[in-house]
Amino acid sequence: MTTTGARASDWLDRWYEPQWAVGWAYARVLWVIAATFQYGLDVFSIPDVWGAPDLHFVAGGYRLARYVVLTPPGAYLWWSSIMLTIAAVAVGGRTTKAAWTLFLVLTWGWLAYEAANVKAHDRLLLFVTLALLLGPTNERGLATKRRSPFARWVMMSVFSAAYGATGMWKFWHEPTWLTDGSVLANHLVQPFHGSRPLGVWLSGQAWLLPALTIATVAWECAFPVLIWFKRATAPLLVVGVIFHTTLLLTMNLGPFALVAFAAYPVLLHPDDMMRLHLALFRRRRPKRPDPRCVTPRRHGPAPTTPT
Amino acid sequence: MDDIDSRTTPRWLRPIQLAFILALCVAWIDASSHALSKPTFRQYLMGWKMFTEKSTRGTDHRAEVQLERGGPFQPIELSAYFPSRWGSGYRYSRFRDKKRFGRVAAALCYRLESPAYAVKIYQVRCHVKQGSTERVKPSEEVIAHHRCARRVRGVGGRTIPLHPKLEAPER
Numbered sequence: 001m002t003t004t005g006a007r008a009s010d011w012l013d014r015w016y017e018p019q020w021a022v023g024w025a026y027a028r029v030l031w032v033i034a035a036t037f038q039y040g041l042d043v044f045s046i047p048d049v050w051g052a053p054d055l056h057f058v059a060g061g062y063r064l065a066r067y068v069v070l071t072p073p074g075a076y077l078w079w080s081s082i083m084l085t086i087a088a089v090a091v092g093g094r095t096t097k098a099a100w101t102l103f104l105v106l107t108w109g110w111l112a113y114e115a116a117n118v119k120a121h122d123r124l125l126l127f128v129t130l131a132l133l134l135g136p137t138n139e140r141g142l143a144t145k146r147r148s149p150f151a152r153w154v155m156m157s158v159f160s161a162a163y164g165a166t167g168m169w170k171f172w173h174e175p176t177w178l179t180d181g182s183v184l185a186n187h188l189v190q191p192f193h194g195s196r197p198l199g200v201w202l203s204g205q206a207w208l209l210p211a212l213t214i215a216t217v218a219w220e221c222a223f224p225v226l227i228w229f230k231r232a233t234a235p236l237l238v239v240g241v242i243f244h245t246t247l248l249l250t251m252n253l254g255p256f257a258l259v260a261f262a263a264y265p266v267l268l269h270p271d272d273m274m275r276l277h278l279a280l281f282r283r284r285r286p287k288r289p290d291p292r293c294v295t296p297r298r299h300g301p302a303p304t305t306p307t
Numbered sequence: 308m309d310d311i312d313s314r315t316t317p318r319w320l321r322p323i324q325l326a327f328i329l330a331l332c333v334a335w336i337d338a339s340s341h342a343l344s345k346p347t348f349r350q351y352l353m354g355w356k357m358f359t360e361k362s363t364r365g366t367d368h369r370a371e372v373q374l375e376r377g378g379p380f381q382p383i384e385l386s387a388y389f390p391s392r393w394g395s396g397y398r399y400s401r402f403r404d405k406k407r408f409g410r411v412a413a414a415l416c417y418r419l420e421s422p423a424y425a426v427k428i429y430q431v432r433c434h435v436k437q438g439s440t441e442r443v444k445p446s447e448e449v450i451a452h453h454r455c456a457r458r459v460r461g462v463g464g465r466t467i468p469l470h471p472k473l474e475a476p477e478r
Contacts, residue, residue, distance in 0.1 A: 120357055187362065
């Protein structure tokens with residue numbers, strides 16, 4: 001029994017070996033860009049939506065407008081508070097996690113008041129922000145730090161759910177994803193989320209569509225499995241970048257691609273992310289830490305602190 | 308640069324973290340398994356249905372205004388009065404039910420430059436054509452026909468304001 005417990009403990013120690021944390025620093029910067037795009041432009045909609053006296057809605061769980069009425073100055077103040085939290089995240093440091101928490105409260109109140117259109121990128125930003133909250137994002141000098149892999153696992157499970165679920169549904173529910181690709185062709189020319197010039201052109205390329213749709217479904221379905229293999233993450237994420245960039249150019253999906261890209265430095269295996277960081281800044285690699293300092297000993301207190 | 312600060316989760320916290328990830332995965336699977344069949348708030352938040360189903364038709368809206376009683380209805384640009392776009396279309400384009408469009412129509416009366424007698428909003432459905440922005444076989448129905456002097460109850464028991472020039476004589 002003791003041996004089994006010790007073996008499990010060893011196993012967990014191996015799982016929990018610290019990983020390079022530099023990806024979290026990149027993710028924070030990319031998150032600031034995505035959040036600024038997502039909420040910055042809302043200022044132009046305040047007179048029409050949040051500050052409007054005539055058009056309030058409630059929908060499902062989003063019922064804030066039933067109890068609160070915003071005036072235009074109140075709406076501008078709310079929006080400014082959201083932008084301030086984004087600025088605080090951009091500055092980084094100890095207040096980062098408090099700023100993120102406040103950001104989530106303010107933005108979900110903002111969406112609950114608007115109550116008409118909580119979009120996929122709103123939800124993705126919520127889950128990406130939650131994963132970032134669990135990471136070492138309030139620390140500076142992450143290029144020389146190694147931290148617990150837990151928060152990265154959370155981020156991996158978020159994206160495994162997002163890509164995996166949509167891929168599986170496409171696979172089981174709509175056969176044209178695997179045959180003529182007409183499902184994508186139709187979406188590319190929809191009045192609202194489609195009809196961009198490149199998308200309209202693409203929707204007419206019957207020879208290309210099946211390859212794109214089959215590749216999309218294969219990639220989405222494979223993601224939840226392959227992301228857990230170190231060697232597979234880099235090629236998997238390169239395909240992801242191509243996938244999201246194509247959608248960004250062909251469809252009106254708001255900042256969905258930017259929100260997804262914010263998580264990619266964390267999803268990339270930390271060793272590869274470190275290599276990329278060193279290549280970008282042409283620095284020599286920090287000395288690998290003594291394994292005795294990395295892996296907690298089997299007996300006695302763990303020489304570590306929580307992330 | 309050479310001093311690496313290396314830390315991980317303490318042992319006592321690990322089972323809690325692993326249980327959290329397990330619970331998250333169960334919630335994802337549960338939400339995703341019903342995302343198409345019976346979407347609820349939970350599935351709406353955690354389910355990921357993105358361009359899954361094939362859609363051969365698109366929906367748009369247009370509006371007409373009747374300035375005087377018995378006068379002709381004249382087309383107006385609905386998006387000029389409700390300009391906010393949400394990446395995937397105008398805000399009002401998300402709605403499908405007549406009750407909500409009744410409120411949009413009342414708000415349209417309020418936002419017009421001069422008071423009108425009535426407004427109509429049409430929902431236009433058409434087939435999409437691959438490789439083209441051409442809309443095929445459009446069919447439309449009146450989704451809201453609103454007399455601008457009539458008050459409409461909004462969210463939380465509040466009424467949508469009438470046009471300022473209509474409101475004045477009633478005071």
